[in-house]
Amino acid sequence: MSSDTPATTTYIRNPAVAATEIDAETFLVEPEEGEVFYLDEISSALWRFLTEARSEDDIVETFAAAFPDTDRAKISADIDAALVDMDTRALIVKRQAGGP
Amino acid sequence: MVESTGRQTLDPDAEQTDEQPGFWWIGPETDPVLVENAEAVMPYLPYYLAGWGIVWAGDAAPRAPDIRIVEQTDGTFQVLSFGPGGADFAFDNPYDAANGLAGGLISVFVGRNPRMICLHAGAAQIDDGLVVVIGDSFAGKSSVALHLAVLGHRFFGDDQIGVTLDNPSLGLCLGLMPKVRLPLPEDCGDPFREFVDGYSSMQGDDMAYLKLWEGEAGTFGDTVPVRALVFLDRKDPATGDDGPRLHAASRPELVKTMIRTAFAPHVASRDLLAGLTRLADAADSYHLTFSSSRDAAELLSSEFRGTPTETVR
Numbered sequence: 382m383s384s385d386t387p388a389t390t391t392y393i394r395n396p397a398v399a400a401t402e403i404d405a406e407t408f409l410v411e412p413e414e415g416e417v418f419y420l421d422e423i424s425s426a427l428w429r430f431l432t433e434a435r436s437e438d439d440i441v442e443t444f445a446a447a448f449p450d451t452d453r454a455k456i457s458a459d460i461d462a463a464l465v466d467m468d469t470r471a472l473i474v475k476r477q478a479g480g481p
Numbered sequence: 482m483v484e485s486t487g488r489q490t491l492d493p494d495a496e497q498t499d500e501q502p503g504f505w506w507i508g509p510e511t512d513p514v515l516v517e518n519a520e521a522v523m524p525y526l527p528y529y530l531a532g533w534g535i536v537w538a539g540d541a542a543p544r545a546p547d548i549r550i551v552e553q554t555d556g557t558f559q560v561l562s563f564g565p566g567g568a569d570f571a572f573d574n575p576y577d578a579a580n581g582l583a584g585g586l587i588s589v590f591v592g593r594n595p596r597m598i599c600l601h602a603g604a605a606q607i608d609d610g611l612v613v614v615i616g617d618s619f620a621g622k623s624s625v626a627l628h629l630a631v632l633g634h635r636f637f638g639d640d641q642i643g644v645t646l647d648n649p650s651l652g653l654c655l656g657l658m659p660k661v662r663l664p665l666p667e668d669c670g671d672p673f674r675e676f677v678d679g680y681s682s683m684q685g686d687d688m689a690y691l692k693l694w695e696g697e698a699g700t701f702g703d704t705v706p707v708r709a710l711v712f713l714d715r716k717d718p719a720t721g722d723d724g725p726r727l728h729a730a731s732r733p734e735l736v737k738t739m740i741r742t743a744f745a746p747h748v749a750s751r752d753l754l755a756g757l758t759r760l761a762d763a764a765d766s767y768h769l770t771f772s773s774s775r776d777a778a779e780l781l782s783s784e785f786r787g788t789p790t791e792t793v794r
Contacts, residue, residue, distance in 0.1 A: 399754075401758060403733045403736055403758055403761075404732050406731075408733075408736070410754060415751075416750065417750050417754055419737055
């Protein structure tokens with residue numbers, strides 16, 4: 382995703398997705414099929430972060446600052462994989478900066 | 482929901498018998514399930530289901546049936562259920578078709594109540610609270626529930642349990658007859674063997690269906706407050722048996738398991754998730770690691786017997 386995605390692309394929660402937190406763990410209900418997803422640690426943190434539209438670079442920067450002992454390349458790869466996964470499942474939506 | 486060992490692909494060319502079907506009301510008097518053409522299957526229904534009222538509804542349909550049984554000329558049966566979670570199964574013989582009818586009756590019944598779902602679970606009443614054991618396939622739900630019955634606790638189900646999505650939550654007995662896989666495990670103990678031998682109403686090569694006496698088992702429609710949800714985590718005894726261990730379970734673990742195993746086609750996912758969270762709040766939650774179902778049941782019995790039942794938080 383990193384190589385193909387313009388820097389102006391941002392990600393935000395799909396507002397139609399219902400979220401439930403149970404003891405700090407996140408469950409999401411996808412609106413079309415009603416499928417229930419359970420988020421792992423990375424995706425859960427990402428979900429909490431995407432209350433506002435964020436670019437992938439912005440997300441990686443924030444997570445790298447929050448986890449200074451973790452290799453930045455690994456953070457970047459994990460975030461990239463989580464964004465692809467959540468986008469595929471329509472849990473988040475992509476926006477182009479300046480777009481709708 | 483009910484195992485249909487005779488499931489097969491339907492033959493669209495198979496001819497139906499041309500006997501005039503009759504109609505039957507089955508289930509609670511206030512809101513029974515209407516079944517079409519159950520005559521050939523009905524004699525075998527008591528092997529699978531108990532406590533459901535059966536009333537002849539006549540030769541003419543009083544309304545659209547909830548379940549239709551089609552008897553093919555080759556002796557096979559098709560059981561179709563309609564509404565949320567409706568299904569279409571084929572069976573080789575009337576015994577298995579009765580099993581399919583039992584499953585259909587439960588799915589129609591549960592699907593009518595927006596406050597109730599069906600958990601793939603076993604349960605037994607200890608004192609005046611229900612201990613519900615949940616887990617994935619082959620986790621030991623049935624054997625733990627039956628071992629609790631052997632220990633004198635009122636059996637509520639070993640496969641499907643109705644539960645209300647409230648706090649406090651009520652468990653509802655669906656009247657499904659217990660069954661055990663054969664051969665029995667070597668470590669099941671003599672009391673369990675005697676229990677199975679004494680209560681078997683029908684045995685196949687790999688399954689025995691049991692019929693418990695009134696009072697030993699709940700009957701269809703009985704309700705008991707859910708006191709505890711127990712996630713079963715069965716270990717291979719070859720890896721070392723330290724005996725069963727019971728500790729607090731995380732609510733997310735329980736909710737994940739219940740979402741995977743719940744039958745609730747009539748409840749929107751969002752409401753189901755909220756309801757299961759309430760259910761996990763309403764009952765004490767445990768994780769039970771064990772290798773022997775007998776030992777697991779003895780631990781549950783000693784843990785919950787004679788202790789206060791006010792578990793609503």
